[in-house]
Each structure stands twice: as C-alpha cells, then as structure tokens.
Amino acid sequence: MKRHKLIQRLTAALVAGAMALSFCAPALAEAPSAAADPAAPAATASTAENSTADTIVFDQLYLGTQEDWAKTIADGSSGDVALQYTAADRTLTVTGTYFRALTISAPGVNVVLTGTTGPAVKGDLTITDSASVAVTSSAAGAQAVTGSTDITSDGAVSITGADRAVGGENLTVNAGGDVTIVGGCEGASIWHSASITTTGSVTLTTNNSGGWAQGTAGTGVLTVDAGGDVTITGGTASQPTINDATVRCGGEFELRNPAGGLVLCDKTSDGKSGNLHYYNTGATELVFRASSMGATCDVFQPGDSTVFGTLGDPSWITAKHEQDYQLTLTGCAPADSAQGRTVFYPGEEVHLVLKRPTNGTTFTGWTVTKEDGIAVLFEQEDDSIRFTMPACAVTAAANWEQATGQALWLSTEQDWIIVSKASLEAYPISGITYEDGAFVVDGFIVDDIKAAKTLRVLGLAPTEDERPDVVLKNLTVDTLIVDGVRDVTLDACRIGELDGYDHFDTNYSLQITNARDVVLANTSSRYSDISGVRNVTAKADDTLCDRLNIDCTGDIALSTAADTLGVACYLRAGGSIRLTGAPWKTLMVHSAQNATVDANALPQHASFTCSGIVDVSQRDGGAIVERDSGSPWYLLEYYPETEQPYVVTLNGETGEVRSDSYQLNNLDDLRAVQHLLITPASLLPDDVDSDAVGQFITDASGVLVSAALAGAAVWGGYEVTTRVMLKNLLPEGAAIPATRGELAQLLWNAAGRPEAGAVVTVYPDITDADQQAAARWCTEQGLLTARSDGTFAPDGRVPKWRVIEVWNHAFAK
Known part of the structure; x- marks a missing residue:
C-alpha cells in the first residue's frame, strides 16, 4: 500500500x-x-x-x-x-x-x-x-x-x-x-455478491415493497461478520430476501420477508438451494426460531452454528434474546431434541413423555400447572403430552401410584398396559409371561407384537436394584423404546421396517437407555441408539442396522455372518470392543480400551481412539465395498488417548513407532491391509523395554523386532530365537545382560576395558568403579545414551533384541 x-x-x-x-x-x-x-x-x-x-x-x-x-x-x-x-x-x-x-x-x-x-x-x-x-x-x-x-x-x-x-x-x-445498506427499486438492493465485516451492527433492507435485499436471479452470495446485530429484510411473495448467505453474528439476528415469501433462494444460479449458514459469535445464548419450525425453537450457546435451508418455506428466521422460564418435571422428561432442558420460552411447544419412576407401577394421569396454581391446557397422546409454554414457570407431573414389586409398562399409540407377576397369574395375557429367575430371566418375556408404530417398554420396581429383566421376541415394530430395565434381550426382532414410514439420522427406530446388559440376537433395525448401559452383545446372520450408536461403560461385541454389520457404527465403550464384520461406510471407535476388528472388508472410513491395542484383520483384501466407484477415497486413522509412544505393525512387519495420529489413505492402501496391529508401549510384553521404543531398527535384528511386536502368539518363539542368537553371539560363558548396567559392563569387558575420555560425564547414580568406567565408555562410543537428567539408569531393563542390536553395532564383522 x-x-x-x-x-x-x-x-x-x-x-x-x-x-x-x-x-x-x-x-x-x-x-x-x-x-x-x-x-x-x-x-x-x-x-x-x-x-x-x-x-x-x-x-x-x-x-x-x-x-x-x-x-x-x-x-x-x-x-x-x-x-x-x-x-x-x-x-x-x-x-x-x-x-x-x-x-x-x-x-x-x-x-x-x-x-x-x-x-x-x-x-x-x-x-x-x-x-x-x-x-x-x-x-x-x-x-x-x-x-x-x-x-x-x-x-x-x-x-x-x-x-x-x-x-x-x-x-x-x-x-x-454500523453498516446500513438500503435500496429503493423493485429489485435487489445489492445486485450480486457482498462481504461485510464490522464490529458494529448490519442492516440490509429495501424501502420498496417490490424489492429484496441481495442477489438477482439466484446470483451472488452474502457473507456477514458482525460484532453486533444483523437485520436483513425485504422480498416479495415470489422473490426471496437473499440468495445464499453465511452470517456470523455477535448480537441478535433477523432475516425476514415481510411479504410472506421465502427468505432464501429456492434455486440458485448453479442449480442448488440457497442456505443460511448461521453462527452465534456473541457471549450469550440466543433463541433460534424460523416460521417453518412452528412452535419450536433451538437454543444456541456461544459458538453454536446451524445450516438452515428452504425446507418448510421459511418466511423469517431469527436468533434473539428471550426471557426463559423454569420447567419443573416429575415422572416425565422432554422428548426428542429437547432432552436435558430445564427452561423453555413463551410460545414454545413443550413435548413431554413419561419417564420410568423407580417406585411406581400404576399411572394415574398428568397435571400441568402455572406457578400461581392455574392449570395449563395440554393435549395427550398415549404416553406423552404437548402444551404451549406460558410466560411463567410451569410444573408438570406424570403421576404414579407406589410400586409394591416388579412391573412392566407397555404402550403403543393406541393404548397402554401395566403388568406384574401377580396380574399375569390372575389375568394371563397372550404373548406376555413372567419368569422368576429359575433360568436366565428374572422378569418379563414379551413375544410376537406386530404392526405397532411405536412400542415403549418401561421397567418399574420399588428400587433400582429390583428392576426386571426383559426379553422381547419376534417383534415387528417401527419404533421400539426400552428404558429402566435390568438386562434386556431382543430376539428375532425387526425394528424400523414397517412400510410407509422413514427414519432420518436423528429419528432412531431403536432406543435402549438406563439398562444393564443388552443382547441383540438376530435382530435388525434402521437407526439404533443404545446408551446408559453396561455391556452390549449383538449377533446376527444378516446386517444389524443402517446406523448403530452405542455408548456403554463395559464391553461391546458385534458379530454378523453377512458381508457387513451395516452402514455405520459409532461406538464408545469403557471396556473393549470386538467386531466380527464391519460397517461398509463408517466405523468410529471412541474411548475404548482395546479394539479388535475381524472382517471381510474394511469400511470407507474407520477411526479408532483407544488406550489399548487395536487389532484389525482383513480376511479378503479384494472385498472392499465401494459406495461410489468414482470416489475411491478411503481412510483408516488411529488417535492415541495417551502421550505414550506406540508400535505400528502392518501385515506382520513393524513399520514405525510414533506418538501422534496414524493414517492410511485411499482405497489401494486399505486393500493392502491384511493385518494392522497398534500396541501402546505400556502394553508391550515384559521383555520389551518401553524406553527403547521409538528407535528405528535398521540391521538384521529388525526382523526379530517385527516378530516380537507382531502379537502375543509369537512371544514364545521370539524368546527361544533371541536366546539362541545371543548364545552364538556373545563371548562363551557370558550371561545375557538384563539391565543397562550389565550390558555396559559386557561391552566394556569385551572391548578390553578401555578408558573413556575426560569429557564424558561421571554418572551420579553409579557407585561401582568398573560399572562407572563401562558406562562412560559406552556413551562415549554412542552405544548407549544417558538420560536427559544426567543419569545413566544402570538398573533400567533392556530387551534381548536391543542387546543383539547394540552388540552388532559395537563389534560389526
């Protein structure tokens, strides 16, 4: 400039x-x-x-x-x-x-x-x-x-x-x-593209009832980054307010078509629908609403964002500060995306569902009242209610009578029923039985329920420890929700497969929460979410599901005889994960200890975040399932949960030692994978010194390292082989050194006990004169290295492969 x-x-x-x-x-x-x-x-x-x-x-x-x-x-x-x-x-x-x-x-x-x-x-x-x-x-x-x-x-x-x-x-x-842009024609105030950055507010509008804010004939994009409010108004019944926009807003946001038409272009010049990419960059939460959302809203915290399109034909979109009011709940909970919320906004629709109480068996009805005691009108739908939040605090309760024993609450959209051991003995119901724990089940067996769009199963008991087991067999339902049982088994169930009803990613056909152990036997579902449980085991002859989310505190074991487990699996476990088969598109493993995958084909994208061993076996390198032959992009990645180094063994050969993330990219790389083993240093066998991990082996001993790190099955052979090699390599009668001090002494003696130079450090952690001389000479020759704190660590373990490597380096033939 x-x-x-x-x-x-x-x-x-x-x-x-x-x-x-x-x-x-x-x-x-x-x-x-x-x-x-x-x-x-x-x-x-x-x-x-x-x-x-x-x-x-x-x-x-x-x-x-x-x-x-x-x-x-x-x-x-x-x-x-x-x-x-x-x-x-x-x-x-x-x-x-x-x-x-x-x-x-x-x-x-x-x-x-x-x-x-x-x-x-x-x-x-x-x-x-x-x-x-x-x-x-x-x-x-x-x-x-x-x-x-x-x-x-x-x-x-x-x-x-x-x-x-x-x-x-x-x-x-x-x-x-502040930035203000105003046009006055029956057209766009800003004809094409605009990029506005300011610490103040932004106002884009038109003072002509036939005009709009930006973008003629679907052309141009709008980018706004404002520290204050952003207000964009204009448009007609047939012309949208703007074309396509990204708005980062530190204050309140309003996008409005006063004529009731679209605020976003239905079709841009490149044939795509216009979208709003909105970011709350301010320091306070905002309530995000749109005309197409009806009586619902999203609460956006600082840093939250969304992409909002023309679905539902929105004529206005806002994100503003609003007064919220407390919602106190008893025996119920917010449904769907509102789960976990305790405050709501006036005019917002509140949808509540029954929540399993720990001590109730008979449901007696709903009550919803304002803080002054006046009742709030609500609409009841089987096991849920809906009402509009007033401008005051509200208390809602699903009322239950005291429980005296185990019970099971079952509801469909048409009716609901509560059964107990006593009620079934007095009034038997076809398809529902109670087992007293003589075999495996201490609870209820529900068999052969079909064509129920939604089936909800709640376990009831006086205390958490007395909750019943539940076995659900031969069910064909569109949505199954299981909550508050102990162990749950699904046997030969088909979930989410009814005609005329589709499930999106956020609409799960199977939901299991607040349980102990979960078993899925020859059961399939569309989108499944299992959380708040201990262990999950699933085995099927066919695919398990399109999408499976599991978040448990114990172990996960999934197995299928088919080519794949399904489309995508997102797994989080406090224990280990074992998969026989793999999804064809996405596998995400989080916070597991060990992860094992034995599959005919690897997914397009596999990601492992583990603290233990990752063992991936691909039985058929040519069986990769390609979603799109024109997009051969594949990825396998590993993220260590600790900072310790780990060893990568690929197809039986140790490739490298590292502590950052590890990736295999593209289809050809994944086709070449027959076996991938990742072993953290802390989990290496006792004979492998974790201090030595990180040094690349380049001589003949590298073959031994590869064998040694390839898996637990070869440790016995490794032990025999290294002992034989050391017996032939070391001086006759010499003991195999097990520590750094013993190795230094052996090397020094074999070299004729030479003196080290005067510049070599005297190690404070060695008191023996001969061992001190040996350590100083070995470090001077570069055979061994001192620690960063100036010590030698003579008692540190040294593996046999390391002895072989150092000896070959010191006395190369």
Missing part, C-alpha cells in the same frame, strides 16, 4: 506541469490559493513532498485537512461535481455524479458522497481509509454506486440508493461501526 501511494504521488508530480489546471476530463474549475490551505499549496494534484498521512486523496488529487475549502470538478458533458471540506467536523462532502471509477483515501475524515441527479458514482468505488462513509443517491431510478464497491472505514458505513444501493458485481465493506 505504501509503495502504491508513493508511485501515485510521484506520477502526480510529473504531470502537474503539463496539466496545470486540468486532468483530461473533468477539469478543475476553481482552486483556493496556497495561503488558504498550507497543506494543499496548489489546487491541482500536489507533489509527493507536500502530501502527508493526513492528506485526502481524491482520485489523483491531494487535498488538505487543516482548513475549510471548496472545489468544483467540471465536465462539460457530465456536469459538475462539488467538493467541500469542513475542518471543524473533518467532513468531505462530494455532491454530484462522478462519471468514472473513484478512489478515495481520507484518514480520520468523514466521507459523504451524494448523487442528486444520478448515481453518486457511475463506476467502481474504492475507499481505502476514512472515519465514516455515507453514499446516497436521491435521484429517481438512480443507483448509489453502479459498479463494484470496496470500502474500509474506521466508523459507520451507509449506502442508500433510490434504485439499487450497489449495482456492481461485488460489495466489500470493512467497518468499525
């Missing part, structure tokens, strides 16, 4: 003599004397020496800022442009239409451009520096700026056009104050 200004000023000095009172067209018609403004000694473009950092640069003119002045730029064909500067408020006012590209730099100066008979600028406008900017065209049918506009200002920026505000391809604003 400095170099550009210098060249510009030198050019002005060279042409000043030849263009004394003119520069092409328009010409300078009037100029004050040098005495009137010492900072601008001439009315023409001044020399570079006379311009300062406080100088106004107007196109190629350099003008002062210390005193008032007025100038006129005349053009016979286009009319005059009047420039006036007021020093008291440091304001440059430009009146008239400037008929070409205009560049202004006015540090600390307010710039006001006004077109009275046409545009303020007919061409591109660039303002590189100013205190504030106001560009206005008041002439009927005139745009404020007809070309692209780029403005940088320390303060506020406003652009107002009787027609468009900006008619060029691009608008870029970087401001330190």
Whole structure:
C-alpha cells in the first residue's frame, strides 16, 4: 500500500506541469490559493513532498485537512461535481455524479458522497481509509454506486440508493461501526455478491415493497461478520430476501420477508438451494426460531452454528434474546431434541413423555400447572403430552401410584398396559409371561407384537436394584423404546421396517437407555441408539442396522455372518470392543480400551481412539465395498488417548513407532491391509523395554523386532530365537545382560576395558568403579545414551533384541 501511494504521488508530480489546471476530463474549475490551505499549496494534484498521512486523496488529487475549502470538478458533458471540506467536523462532502471509477483515501475524515441527479458514482468505488462513509443517491431510478464497491472505514458505513444501493458485481465493506445498506427499486438492493465485516451492527433492507435485499436471479452470495446485530429484510411473495448467505453474528439476528415469501433462494444460479449458514459469535445464548419450525425453537450457546435451508418455506428466521422460564418435571422428561432442558420460552411447544419412576407401577394421569396454581391446557397422546409454554414457570407431573414389586409398562399409540407377576397369574395375557429367575430371566418375556408404530417398554420396581429383566421376541415394530430395565434381550426382532414410514439420522427406530446388559440376537433395525448401559452383545446372520450408536461403560461385541454389520457404527465403550464384520461406510471407535476388528472388508472410513491395542484383520483384501466407484477415497486413522509412544505393525512387519495420529489413505492402501496391529508401549510384553521404543531398527535384528511386536502368539518363539542368537553371539560363558548396567559392563569387558575420555560425564547414580568406567565408555562410543537428567539408569531393563542390536553395532564383522 505504501509503495502504491508513493508511485501515485510521484506520477502526480510529473504531470502537474503539463496539466496545470486540468486532468483530461473533468477539469478543475476553481482552486483556493496556497495561503488558504498550507497543506494543499496548489489546487491541482500536489507533489509527493507536500502530501502527508493526513492528506485526502481524491482520485489523483491531494487535498488538505487543516482548513475549510471548496472545489468544483467540471465536465462539460457530465456536469459538475462539488467538493467541500469542513475542518471543524473533518467532513468531505462530494455532491454530484462522478462519471468514472473513484478512489478515495481520507484518514480520520468523514466521507459523504451524494448523487442528486444520478448515481453518486457511475463506476467502481474504492475507499481505502476514512472515519465514516455515507453514499446516497436521491435521484429517481438512480443507483448509489453502479459498479463494484470496496470500502474500509474506521466508523459507520451507509449506502442508500433510490434504485439499487450497489449495482456492481461485488460489495466489500470493512467497518468499525454500523453498516446500513438500503435500496429503493423493485429489485435487489445489492445486485450480486457482498462481504461485510464490522464490529458494529448490519442492516440490509429495501424501502420498496417490490424489492429484496441481495442477489438477482439466484446470483451472488452474502457473507456477514458482525460484532453486533444483523437485520436483513425485504422480498416479495415470489422473490426471496437473499440468495445464499453465511452470517456470523455477535448480537441478535433477523432475516425476514415481510411479504410472506421465502427468505432464501429456492434455486440458485448453479442449480442448488440457497442456505443460511448461521453462527452465534456473541457471549450469550440466543433463541433460534424460523416460521417453518412452528412452535419450536433451538437454543444456541456461544459458538453454536446451524445450516438452515428452504425446507418448510421459511418466511423469517431469527436468533434473539428471550426471557426463559423454569420447567419443573416429575415422572416425565422432554422428548426428542429437547432432552436435558430445564427452561423453555413463551410460545414454545413443550413435548413431554413419561419417564420410568423407580417406585411406581400404576399411572394415574398428568397435571400441568402455572406457578400461581392455574392449570395449563395440554393435549395427550398415549404416553406423552404437548402444551404451549406460558410466560411463567410451569410444573408438570406424570403421576404414579407406589410400586409394591416388579412391573412392566407397555404402550403403543393406541393404548397402554401395566403388568406384574401377580396380574399375569390372575389375568394371563397372550404373548406376555413372567419368569422368576429359575433360568436366565428374572422378569418379563414379551413375544410376537406386530404392526405397532411405536412400542415403549418401561421397567418399574420399588428400587433400582429390583428392576426386571426383559426379553422381547419376534417383534415387528417401527419404533421400539426400552428404558429402566435390568438386562434386556431382543430376539428375532425387526425394528424400523414397517412400510410407509422413514427414519432420518436423528429419528432412531431403536432406543435402549438406563439398562444393564443388552443382547441383540438376530435382530435388525434402521437407526439404533443404545446408551446408559453396561455391556452390549449383538449377533446376527444378516446386517444389524443402517446406523448403530452405542455408548456403554463395559464391553461391546458385534458379530454378523453377512458381508457387513451395516452402514455405520459409532461406538464408545469403557471396556473393549470386538467386531466380527464391519460397517461398509463408517466405523468410529471412541474411548475404548482395546479394539479388535475381524472382517471381510474394511469400511470407507474407520477411526479408532483407544488406550489399548487395536487389532484389525482383513480376511479378503479384494472385498472392499465401494459406495461410489468414482470416489475411491478411503481412510483408516488411529488417535492415541495417551502421550505414550506406540508400535505400528502392518501385515506382520513393524513399520514405525510414533506418538501422534496414524493414517492410511485411499482405497489401494486399505486393500493392502491384511493385518494392522497398534500396541501402546505400556502394553508391550515384559521383555520389551518401553524406553527403547521409538528407535528405528535398521540391521538384521529388525526382523526379530517385527516378530516380537507382531502379537502375543509369537512371544514364545521370539524368546527361544533371541536366546539362541545371543548364545552364538556373545563371548562363551557370558550371561545375557538384563539391565543397562550389565550390558555396559559386557561391552566394556569385551572391548578390553578401555578408558573413556575426560569429557564424558561421571554418572551420579553409579557407585561401582568398573560399572562407572563401562558406562562412560559406552556413551562415549554412542552405544548407549544417558538420560536427559544426567543419569545413566544402570538398573533400567533392556530387551534381548536391543542387546543383539547394540552388540552388532559395537563389534560389526
């Protein structure tokens, strides 16, 4: 920028003599004397020496800022442009239409451009520096700026056009104050793309009922990054408010079409639907609403974001501060995405479902009251209710009678029933039985329920420890929810497979929570979520599910005889995970101890985050299931949960030792994987010194290392092999060293007990004179290394493969 200004000023000095009172067209018609403004000694473009950092640069003119002045730029064909500067408020006012590209730099100066008979600028406008900017065209049918506009200002920026505000391809604003863009035509205020960055607020609107804010015919994108509020309004019944937008907002946000049409373009110029990418960059939570969401809302914490499209035809979208009110719940819980919330907002629809009580067996009904005791109207749907949150605190309760023993609560959309051991003995129900624990089950068996869109199963008992086991057999339901049982078994169940009903990623067909051990036997489901349980075991002849989420405190074991477990598995376990088979698209393993995968094919994307061993076996390297032959991108990645190093063994050969993440990319790499073993240093067998892990082995002993690190099955062979090699390698009768001190002594003796140089450190943790001399000589020769704290650690373990490697290095043949 400095170099550009210098060249510009030198050019002005060279042409000043030849263009004394003119520069092409328009010409300078009037100029004050040098005495009137010492900072601008001439009315023409001044020399570079006379311009300062406080100088106004107007196109190629350099003008002062210390005193008032007025100038006129005349053009016979286009009319005059009047420039006036007021020093008291440091304001440059430009009146008239400037008929070409205009560049202004006015540090600390307010710039006001006004077109009275046409545009303020007919061409591109660039303002590189100013205190504030106001560009206005008041002439009927005139745009404020007809070309692209780029403005940088320390303060506020406003652009107002009787027609468009900006008619060029691009608008870029970087401001330190509020930004206001207003158009007045039956079209877009901003014709194409716009990027606005400011610490203040942003307002984009139109004062014409037939106009909209940005983007004509689906063209251009809008990017707003504001520290304050963002308000965007405009549009018609057939024309959206904006095209496609990314909005980062530190205050409140409003996007509205006052005519009731779309706020986002249904079809952009590239054939895609318009989207709003919204980010809450402020310090407080906001309530996100849209007309298409009905009586629901999302609560956005600082840092939250969303992508909102045209689904549901939204005519307004807002994210604002609202007063929330406490919702106190007994025997029930918020449904779906509202789980865990304790406050709601006035006008928001509240959907509550029954929650299994620890000591209730008979449900007696719902009560919902305001804080003053007045009842709140609600609509009941089998085991749930809906009501509109008033502007006050509310208490809602699902009322239960005291439990006297184990019971099971079953509900469908049509009816519900509570059964106990006593009730089934008195009034048997076909398909429901009770087992008293004589074999495996201490609870209820439910068999052969079909065609129920939603089946909810709740376990009831006086205490948590007395909850019943549940076995569900031969069920064909669209949605199954199991909560509050002890052990649960699903046997030959088909879930989420009813015709005429589809499940999205967030709409799980199988939900199991608050249980102990879960067993799925030849059971399939669409989208499944199992959480708050201990162990999960699943075995099937076919695929298990499209998507399976498991979050448990114990172990996970999944097995299938089919090619794949399904589409995707997201697994988190406090124990180990063992998979026989794998999903074909995505496998995510989090926070497990050990993870084992034995599959015909690896998924497109497999990710392991573990503290223990990862053992992946691919039985058939040619059986990769490709989702799209045109997109052969595959990935296997491992993330250690600790900072300790780990050993990677690929197809039986130790490839490397590392502590960062590990990746295998693309289809060809994964096809080459027959066996991947990742072993943390702390889990290496006793004979492997974790201190030695991290050193790459390059000589013949590397074969031994590869064998040693390939798995527990070869440790016996490794032990025999290394002992035989050391017996043949070491001096006759020499004992195999087990510590660093013993290895140093052996090497020193074999070398003839030479003396180390005087510069070698004396190790404070060695008291024996011979061992001290041996350690000093070995470190001097580079055979062994000292510790970072200056000690030698003579009692540190040393593995047999390390002895072989050091001996070969010391006495190479």
